Amino acid sequence: MKVYLDNAATTPLDPQVFEAMLPVLKDGFGNPSSTHAVGRKIKSLIERSRKNIAKHLNCAPGEIFFTSGGTEADNMAIQCAVNDLGVKHIITSCIEHHAVGHTVEKLKRDGLVELSYVHLDEKGHVDLQHLEQLLSVHPKTLVTLMHANNEIGNLLPLQHVSEICEQYGAIFHSDTVQTMAHYRFDMNVLDQVHFLACSAHKFHGPKGIGFLYVNKKNQINPIIHGGAQERNMRGGTENVYGIVGLSKAMDVAFEGIEAHQEYMIAIKEYMISRLNESILDVSYNADSANMSKSLYTILSVSLPPTEIASMLLFNMDILGIACSGGSACTSGANIGSHVLTGIEAPMDRPTIRFSFSRYTTIQEIDHTVNSLVSLYT
Ligand SMILES: Cc1ncc(COP(=O)(O)O)c(C=O)c1O
Numbered sequence: 001m002k003v004y005l006d007n008a009a010t011t012p013l014d015p016q017v018f019e020a021m022l023p024v025l026k027d028g029f030g031n032p033s034s035t036h037a038v039g040r041k042i043k044s045l046i047e048r049s050r051k052n053i054a055k056h057l058n059c060a061p062g063e064i065f066f067t068s069g070g071t072e073a074d075n076m077a078i079q080c081a082v083n084d085l086g087v088k089h090i091i092t093s094c095i096e097h098h099a100v101g102h103t104v105e106k107l108k109r110d111g112l113v114e115l116s117y118v119h120l121d122e123k124g125h126v127d128l129q130h131l132e133q134l135l136s137v138h139p140k141t142l143v144t145l146m147h148a149n150n151e152i153g154n155l156l157p158l159q160h161v162s163e164i165c166e167q168y169g170a171i172f173h174s175d176t177v178q179t180m181a182h183y184r185f186d187m188n189v190l191d192q193v194h195f196l197a198c199s200a201h202k203f204h205g206p207k208g209i210g211f212l213y214v215n216k217k218n219q220i221n222p223i224i225h226g227g228a229q230e231r232n233m234r235g236g237t238e239n240v241y242g243i244v245g246l247s248k249a250m251d252v253a254f255e256g257i258e259a260h261q262e263y264m265i266a267i268k269e270y271m272i273s274r275l276n277e278s279i280l281d282v283s284y285n286a287d288s289a290n291m292s293k294s295l296y297t298i299l300s301v302s303l304p305p306t307e308i309a310s311m312l313l314f315n316m317d318i319l320g321i322a323c324s325g326g327s328a329c330t331s332g333a334n335i336g337s338h339v340l341t342g343i344e345a346p347m348d349r350p351t352i353r354f355s356f357s358r359y360t361t362i363q364e365i366d367h368t369v370n371s372l373v374s375l376y377t
Pocket of ligand 1: 008009068069070071072074097099146148149150175177178198199200208210
């Protein structure tokens, strides 16, 4: 049996998304910037997709800028905030994705910003009191905090944080790569959020396409030059079949979102109960097993120390199970997970991250838990 439980890394393409992309791949070769009919037809696909995505998020189509994915969207938000919105100080956490972490570190190295790391509580959640303390002494701040952590699943109270940022006049960007199309986003309600990042391949869309939501209150300039695409905001011929696939993937995700959520919550709860009854001394990193404070697609399992710790993932792979993992690293060492280190996960306990999709089955969970148990006996 082959089992894929690495959906936080990427998800398989939904067949309906494939069907939607196929005609564009086959015949939609026109350049959307061409003014002739062949080009105009393709351009209309882009604009139709943008409108459709905006409808899902209850925002204006002009607030959606297509990018090559989550990494570019995060880079764009952060760099534009510094280049164009007068940001001199950035508040972030030590457990952000590298698309955020490395970008803010580079800006600091270049002397463009001061950088502060907000404290995390014992469950790995952002300490909101500390966030307020930092905001109260630093004007012209960008706060960049992810909605759900891709390794442990901890969720940020997005609206509450956006309100805090608004109170202190700060710009707020959230990396929503793991949560977009897994939860509903109403940008009319979340109107204090300035930027959100999205990547299609995290919800059964194609790779290499995503977008940055930019609240219309922000006037920003491009970071990629060389063309007038995306209303002069991002040079480069558009990834049209990707854009069409992204739009369709959102349709499919939102069409059945309540049922998908309910299904995956049941899958995650089932895995927790199977692990609890099968492995003595199993535990969960940060708040990963707390269903109300973690993303329902991610379970970060902390396993008892074992001599075969470094071989666990390899052995799971041999048994046909795709999952991912890691361990905390000692200070100064470059290996290991900065997230597990950031939440001070015990170094002697191996971690496996299982991440689910609407295609995951109970049988696959059973097979996975049984296989893990076999490696421990
Ligand atoms: C939280 C988070 N941010 C950003 C990214 C990067 O997205 P992309 O692969 O589309 O560049 C990922 C992908 O793993 C992610 O999990």
